[in-house]
Amino acid sequence: MSKESLLLMVDIIWGNGSEILSSNSFVLNVTHRKNGNKINYDDSEKIQITSADIPGLPVSQNDWSEDLLKKNLIGTFLKCEIEEKDNSGMILGKVSHSGVGGY
Numbered sequence: 001m002s003k004e005s006l007l008l009m010v011d012i013i014w015g016n017g018s019e020i021l022s023s024n025s026f027v028l029n030v031t032h033r034k035n036g037n038k039i040n041y042d043d044s045e046k047i048q049i050t051s052a053d054i055p056g057l058p059v060s061q062n063d064w065s066e067d068l069l070k071k072n073l074i075g076t077f078l079k080c081e082i083e084e085k086d087n088s089g090m091i092l093g094k095v096s097h098s099g100v101g102g103y
Helices: 003-008 066-073
Strands: 012-022 025-033 044-053 077-085 091-097
Touching: 012 044, 012 066, 044 077
Parallel strands: 044 091
Antiparallel strands: 012 025, 012 077, 025 044, 077 091
């Protein structure tokens, strides 16, 4: 694997949405972690959504609400492609619906 490829690898976690924190953040109960992730992830992680591919969520985050996230994320198996983890421990990442089998 080339050095450039290693730089482009993204950490990924999967799990179920469990608690809505705001109109663009939630708690993910982590059930799966990609082999080769750069850091370890707890069983419960706070996620701030930078972009989403989730049926039922409008493209524009300006149209999101806590109720809309609750309807579309709670109990749903989700994939989070991690962009960064800030000093407070909040993960910033792309969130998408993960189908049956999850990966």
